[in-house]
Amino acid sequence: MKTRYIIYTLLALLIAFLIYNKFFSEKAVEGRAAVAGGKKGRGKNGPxxxxxxxxxxxxxNNHIEITGTIDANEKVDLISQTAGNITGIYFTEGTKVKKGQLLVKVYNQDLQSSLQQIQSQIVLAKDIENRNKILLEKEAVSKEEYQTSLASLNSLRAQADVIKAQLTRTEVRAPFSGIIGLRNVSPGGYLSPATSIATLVNINPAKVTFSVPERYLQLIGKGSKVNFTVESSRKNFSATVYAIEPALNSESRTITVRAKAPNPDDLLVAGAFAKINLTLDQIxxxxxxxxxxxxxxxxxxxxxxxxxxxxxxxxxxxxxxxxxxxxxxxxxxxxxxxxxxxxxxxxxxxxxxxxxxxx
Known part of the structure; x- marks a missing residue:
């Protein structure tokens, strides 16, 4: 029993000490005075x-920021129209090539020989046709005999044109001027129409493709100017809208727009992310x-x-x-x-x- 009374007495003393320390100690009194003084000062003398x-x-300038993609003006995977062993590669990876420049050549010696043979026959057939033409004028041969020699000459010429077309298909030339990428073939390798030789890209001008919400459709058209930036450059670029998709995307309710941007220094790269600032109107x-x-x-x-x-x-x-x-x-x-x-x-x-x- 005595132990219990002692515990109760100690708890009562502890509670009394905590109450005194919170409300009646010197620090507590000073704190309340400071708060009261602050309120009084702000209310009357503290603007x-x-x-x-x-x-x-x-x-x-009312504008919106949208995202887009940088696309090449022209881009193509170079392939051969005929199969055969590669006899020559005439380009350096990552360099500029001109339209019509010879890039790759496939074995064509058999076609060259056939063409020479046909050309020899053409020379002989042409002489016969000329001789029969003179004789026809003198009525020394019949008209049918002359037409037979002329048909033989034309047939040989047609055969020569076919072989020349086949020879053209053994050469891969640049379809447009641009930068050629990394090659996937080697000299002496077998090239088929399914094999990609390299990628040819023309990036000047660059195309910028982006989507505009339906509500802004009336504020943009062909000839509209857009400004944009890319992560790889601190320069601000400008582009001119030249084509607009005729129908809205039924899911996003946006319309696809394409613009062209000059790129003489090749600062824009195909596939890059573009941050576009599109000015809608001016207030x-x-x-x-x-x-x-x-x-x-x-x-x-x-x-x-x-x-x-x-x-x-x-x-x-x-x-x-x-x-x-x-x-x-x-x-x-x-x-x-x-x-x-x-x-x-x-x-x-x-x-x-x-x-x-x-x-």
Whole structure:
């Protein structure tokens, strides 16, 4: 029993000590006095220090940022039209080639021999045709005999044209000027029409392909200018729209647009990601304020104005938002003094002290 009484007594003393330390010690009394003094000073002698901005009209370029892809102006996988062993490779990987330049040659000695044989027969057939033509004029041969010799000559010429076409197919030439990529074949290797020799790319001008939401369809057309950037360069590029897909994408409700951008220095690379800044329209008189000035409310948004030394609450209506600013379309007029700092401490009718005026 005595042990229990001792424990109860110690607990009572501990509780009494904690209560005294919290409410009646010297530190507790000083803390309450400091809080009371602070409230009294703010209420009567402590206006909130703020910066204000003079509201004015400015020109607003309404634009959206969308993503796109850099495409080559022309791109093709080079292949051979005929099969055979490679007898020559006439390009260096990663270099520029001109249209019509010989790139790869396939074995064609058998065709060359056949062509020489036909050409010899053509020479003989031409002599016979000329001789029969003269004899026909002298009525020494019949017309049918002359036509037979002429048909034989034309037949040989046609055979020669076929062989020349076959010879052309043993040569792979550049279909357009551009930069040729890494080759996938070697001299002496067997080349078939299914084998890709290399990729030929023409990237000047470059094509920029992107999609525009349906609501902006009327604001873009052929000849529209777009600006964009790429990760591999700090330069700002511009492009001109030249083609628009005639139908919307039924899933995304966007329309595909393609523009061309000059690329004389080969800074743009096919397949690169493009960040496009598309200017939609220009608003000549718009009120733009810092985003942090607009305080969202349940029903609307509000700002604080400096009027006669005190804070005045003002309801506003907003529209276009940028990275740092927002457009106010109702509630503000040019010349108003908008509070831009100290907003956490401000309440309606609170005295204000201006530290800086931003014009």
């Amino acid at each position: 909130v220090s703020v910066n204000v901005m003079i509201v004015k009209d400015t020109t607003l 000549p008189k718009a009120i733009m304020v810092p985003t942090q000035c607009v305080i969202p409310d349940l029903k609307s948004s509000k700002v604080y104005l400096y009027k006669n030394g005190i804070a005045t609450e003002q309801d506003v209506k907003t529209d276009i938002r940028t990275d740092t600013k927002i457009q106010v379309i109702e509630g503000l007029q040019p010349g108003d003094s908008l509070v831009v700092s100290g907003l956490i401490q401000i309440r309606p009718e609170v005295p204000l002290k201006i530290l800086k005026v931003i014009k």
